[in-house]
Amino acid sequence: MDAALDLPVKTFIEVAEIWIPEGDRLVLAEGHYGALDSFADASRHASFARGEGLPGKAWAEERPVVLKAFDGSYFQRTEAAQEAGLTAAVAVPVFSGKTLKAVLVVLCANDNVRTGAIEVWKENDGVLMLDDGYYGAARHFEWVSQHTHFPRGQGLPGGVWASQTPMLMRDLGSGYRFIRADSAGKAGLTTGLGLPIPVPGGATYVLALLSALGTPIARRFELWDARAARVGKAEKSAVLADGICAREGALWVGETEEPRRVAAWQGVIGRVLATGLPAVESGTSALTHGYDTLVALPIHLDGEVAHIVAWYC
Template sequence: MTQTLLAAAELWRPNTQSSTIDFQAGFYGECETLRGVPSQSAIALDQGPLGQVASTGQPMIIEELSELGFLVAEAAEAHGLGAAALLPSYTQGKVESILLMYFRRGADAKCAVELWAGTKGRFELSLDQSFHLGLDRFARISHYVNFPKGAGLPGQCWETALPSIVPDLATAKGFLRSSGAESDGLAVGLGLPIMQRTELRSVFLMLSSAATPIARVHEIWMEDPEKPGVLTRSQGVYGGLVDLANASNELVFAVSDKDGLPARAWSSEQPVLLDGIEAMSEAGLKRFDAVRDAGLSYALAYPVVVVDSVRAVVLLMG
């Protein structure tokens, strides 16, 4: 079974009444040492990276996991984790929750986790923060590239305020770093705009190889323009999981019934995490048999909200 570079994730929520940031949910895969850390961690609203994201609303990538606390650093060392990304979700312009994702290192791993942000006085995006594994040349190139609105994957997400999947980075005409992606073996790219009402805070990218994917399944779900309240898949990449891809072709979700992960994230306007095959079974996934047979053990749904309205849901499984 292919091990994904996305090793674990947690959902945290700022609590202004207690002036704390409270743990809500998580998935951990094989990271059992990390699983027990949140229950031992009391995080003040102004403390560490989580507090910084809660107060500024800006997403963040960190490579020094000790910034998240001593217990996290110990767990990270035990499980070979090398970086984390923190993505805020907003309700009426305020940070309602923070998705914390942990990425593992590996001797043969190749991936890029990037944040692209606007430069003051210039109408283009430049690399703001990043984590690159096994991609020295690609990383160097990235620091000299800028994306106007509509150009490349970051510029496309900026222009449309929608997420996008590039299934083959090496051959994609709209991916401006395709030659670097081809030489370094990158395959799949996911772009995710982080929007606060109508303002783009940044574009979050995850790029990985077929051999060491960040996730095994990447999907984007959007509302059917002819059937309000019904979600259909607009894009999907399945990494060779043919049965799961086939089971997804005609699938739809009703938002009003909170039917399935995309619908739950859409209706709540907040990320949803499932940890383990039992949790997936209890959630009543329509594709449960195909998910189980593929050996998947986690699912993460992240809604893209613009002006307090969900535009799309990104679903990752691994």
């Protein structure tokens, strides 16, 4: 096991949970809570109607929702969240056409040390503008982002918009393709993941996860493409299209074998491919060696899973 993975590093995201529709309410399907047992228990006993709480708001408004403070808000687990030290959350709905498949909710803690960014960009008058975001201690980068917009094809959000595919960017502080490189470098941000969030009605949303070495969103990212793998094949499968990890050496075992492919129901990625539902796995043998938690998020296009974005902590 790589020594770097053994170091006790605070991650930018503390909690990840999946809420799925059951009748007219959202119920908890699975989640990773670490040592936050009281908040986990409060979540297991919760459910949300359309428009109710953070998951219900993302469902009703059919868009990603950022909530940077819980006090006085519509967040319904405020007391448990405060006891757990959680201060902000982002809800990402997963739609297949007009049908809600699930809502991914991630929660963060603000201790003036953790640096990173979870951003939601929305198209407005032909450019992407920041709809909202959570940045932890990266205050200057937040200000720069609020005053930045992206034409189609420019920067990480614009590239995702133009291609309608998830994208990874490395070396944000020095990368010429990253428009905010100077402020990203000063904030210590190193890796960027951008992904389209399809919603009913045709509005354009791009979610960006920006990770720092000291408080990473994840230590490993993977992008799986389920479109190319379906060409000429009857069965569902997905090919690993891109990835990056913090440790030295090969990104995955058998890296020289092309293509790296999973079939439906093969491992966690295969389960996401088969069901079209996001997944959160924690502390199981299904995970890649050396990682504790996996979050896998499908992107549906034209009624099918087109991409799967996975991050490991």
